[in-house]
Amino acid sequence: MTRHWTTHRHGLRHLLAVALLTIPSAAIADPDTYLEAMRGRALVTAGDCVACHTAPGGAPFAGGLALQTPFGAIMTPNLTPDNATGIGSWSADDFARAMHEGKRPNGTRLYPAFPYPSYTKVTRADADAIFAYLRSLAPVSNVVNRNTLPFPFNIRTSMLAWNAMFFTPGEFKPDPAKSETYNRGAYLVEGLGHCGVCHTPMNALGANKADHAFEGGRIDNWTAPNITNDAQLGLGKWSVDDVVQYLKNGQARGVIASGPMKDVVENSTSKMPDDDLKAMAVYLKERGAAGGATPSPVAATDGRMKVGEAIFVDTCAACHVRSGEGIPRVFPKLAGATIAVQDDPASLIHVVITGGQAAATATHPTAPTMPSFGYRLSDEQIAAVVTYVRNSWGNAASPVTAGEVKAVRGKVTGAAD
Amino acid sequence: MHTDDRSAMRAKFAPPTETPRHASMSRRSLLATAALLITTSGAAAKVVTKVLPWRPNEVYPVTPVTPGGWLFFTAEEAAVVDAIVDRLIPADELGPGAKESGVTTFIDRQLTGPYGGHDWLYMQGPFATNPLPTQGLQSPLTPRQQYRQGLAALAAYCKANYNGRGFADLSGDEKDKLLAGMEKGDVKFDGFSSRMLFNAVHGNTMEGFFADPIYGGNKDMAGWKLIGFPGVRYDFRDVIDNPNKPYTLPPVSMQGQPAWGVR
Known part of the structure; x- marks a missing residue:
């Protein structure tokens, strides 16, 4: 400290001293x-x-x-x-x-x-x-x-009993028969990534069903889809690179992460090293396929499909395109999208009612937004248009009832305000 | 209520009365005033960074008009407006007219809202006495006042000139002749411009006949079907890619269309 420091600099020095004291x-x-x-x-x-x-x-x-x-x-x-x-x-x-x-x-x-x-x-x-x-x-x-x-x-x-039934303590044990990449992926997916908490269905006591790992669950009234290697419901048609691109950029194969997965991508996977993402993708692709049997699609002549088609053409097709192909990087593809054919239609119903915002990442910063249609479509109409999306362009999944829409609507309308 | 809004607005936009002491203060007080305007006008200025402004369920829906009864018109006024709009767009072999399409209901509901008070227009004058056609409305009268005073003047005019009959009781030819005279301004009402009343009803009839049915007119999209307007669609790339092919989709309104099923 030299003498030519002027008086007001003493003030600054005091401030610094106080700041240092207050940082524990x-x-x-x-x-x-x-x-x-x-x-x-x-x-x-x-x-x-x-x-x-x-x-x-x-x-x-x-x-x-x-x-x-x-x-x-x-x-x-x-x-x-x-x-x-x-x-x-x-x-x-x-x-x-x-x-x-x-x-x-x-x-x-x-x-x-x-x-x-x-x-x-x-x-x-x-x-x-x-x-x-x-x-x-x-x-x-x-x-x-x-x-x-x-x-x-x-x-x-009471968690004592729960743990006795559902909790297996112990560090991750690599499988010596598998590659180092696979084992790294398994460690991340099964451990810190805790992917199964959402993507594995829960039993009545809130424990993930170990025998249905990664076959899809529901979280916050969104569908966490099947991420096994199942060809229809899961990642079977995705390459390892598709999965890496999805986790890194929030989108791949024309679909874009939304709902809770938007936050996962933005906060977590988009910031992870490529090698780790690749390991997770390899593990998910190699660990096996499981999922329900694919139902035959609801006939296009079905009354619900007719109503659903009219609503889709008038309301959805401007962005998602008449063929369900979407617009790359901006509007998600619905034809062949696994989220469209999960047994649980919660995400489709949810996004139609409340709208949604897709993930924004450094490489894809747009974060496209879907507007809310809950004010404009009745439960019957949403059931019809969701049924149509689930059973068109090669998609096949169970039809959706107005009662299912009503149940989701009761939980998601106004919830964000 | 609307007058109160106006005086509040006037007070808000009044120049500062305090005289600035020197130039730099002047700029500072101007900035201060601007900041105050932003914070008090209700139009909250918001800086958006990093995230896009979006919230789930965020919509600003229109409250659909429920037909039935009158909120602004008296029954007598409504009957006269019905009779006028029925001459402007009559029902014919091409379909229903303005009256059947609910245009009077549309006008009635519009007059009760911000349009009826010209809430969004500058209404302080000065008003040109002999304006150019491009100068738009040159009157302190709001649409509510135009209809109330204009219809009263029309009723008095009919009573005096058609043996005590009202406008609705005139024959079709008499109505058309009178309306044509009002359009030109040749007909002189006592204390009100017949042309102003004609222009108000004429403009609002077109608006009601072609506006979305959610506002009370254009019932069953009759106006849109008449002219082949597709409604609230906004992507026509399929159509553009297929020139010279007939456009087959039915019109769709904000509340949908019959193929959407029952709400």
Whole structure:
């Protein structure tokens, strides 16, 4: 400090001093753990932790998002290293125990809305790296009510029985008969990626049905489609590169990620290394095909199809094109799109009612938007047009009833406001 | 209510009364005024970055007009407007006319809304006494006032000149002759421009006959069927790619078309 510093610079110096005092020690990245933390950041991206651990408009990782489960809403906890409200007082062992066993430092049990049945497969080294990254975040004080479930689900010891039935702890074991790429993909898909949480159907107790892995499920009133190698319902017609392009850019083969997958692509997969995306694609393509039998299409002469066709031509064809081919990169293709023929039509109904916005990525930043038609089409009309989309241009899937539309409409209308 | 809106608007756009002390202050106070206008006018200025502005279920739908009864007209006024629009676009072998298509309902509902008060027009004058045709409306009268005063003047004119009969009671030829005189401005009403009334009904009849049925006129898309207008479609590449082939799709309105089934 030299004497020619003028008085107002003292003010600045005081400000700096105050700023340094107010940055708690945990936020200052320790140079010794920098590489570890950066590795953890990549893993946190692969796990898309930010998606659930951030409230709408809230600080990233500070928790407070209400996760809607069939049993009630669960508020996600604060992952920043704040001592009072976050994980500031946790040790690396505490963190690894939460990831691997679904237990808090005090031994009480977490709910599997936190996908510890997947994260148990994450190696201890990776769990430590994730912890190192979370420790490097600026602590945010954010009190989250962690006891929002109604009776009897608020009894956390009930997870003992649930775990006994559905939880198999243990790190990922590579299959020595398979390639390194396959095993890397399996580690990511089954572990941090926790793809099965959405893409595997759930049983009545909220556990993924192990014998129907990746055959498709429902999340937030959207369909998570079959991502096995099934030719009709899954990725059977997709090449490994198609899958990589989809995860990286949000679109491939004329279809564009929307609904919750938009967030997965934007927050997570578009930021992952190509090698990891390729590994995930190889695993999904090679691990096998499973899915229901393809029904024969509803006849074009069916009354619902006639009504559906009229609505499609008048309302949808301007963008999705009369032939259902869409416009590459802008308007999704419906002909041959697997989302159109899933047994569960929730996504089709949902997007017609509320509209939707597709994923925006660095290479495809447009984020095309579909307008809402819920105000304009009745339940019967939406059922007809969705039935038409599911059974035209070579598509074949079960017809949709007005009752199904009504059920989805009741959950998604006005929900965003 | 509309007058209140106007005076509020006037106050808002009034120049600042305080005299700026020097030039730089002048610019600053101008900026301050501009900022205030943005924050108080209700048209919230929004900076959009990184994400596109879209929310699920975001729509600004029109409330469909439910026919039946009158919200602005008296029964007598409505009967006269019915009689006028029936002469302007009569039913014939090509299809229903303006009256059958609900044009009077369309005008009635429009007069109760912002159009009826010219809420979106500058209405403070000065008004030219002998305007060029390109100068548009030169009157402080809102459409509501034009209809109310104009129809009263027409009723008085008919009573005085057709042995006490009202417009609706005249023969077709008498109606046409009177309307033609109003169109030219040759017919002199007491205290109101007959031409202004004619122009109002004439313009609104065309609007009602060809506007989307959701607004109360153009029932069953009769106006669109008459002229072959396709309705609210917006992609005609298939048609353009097939020149000299007949266009076969039926018109479609904001609320659909019969092939969509029952709502």
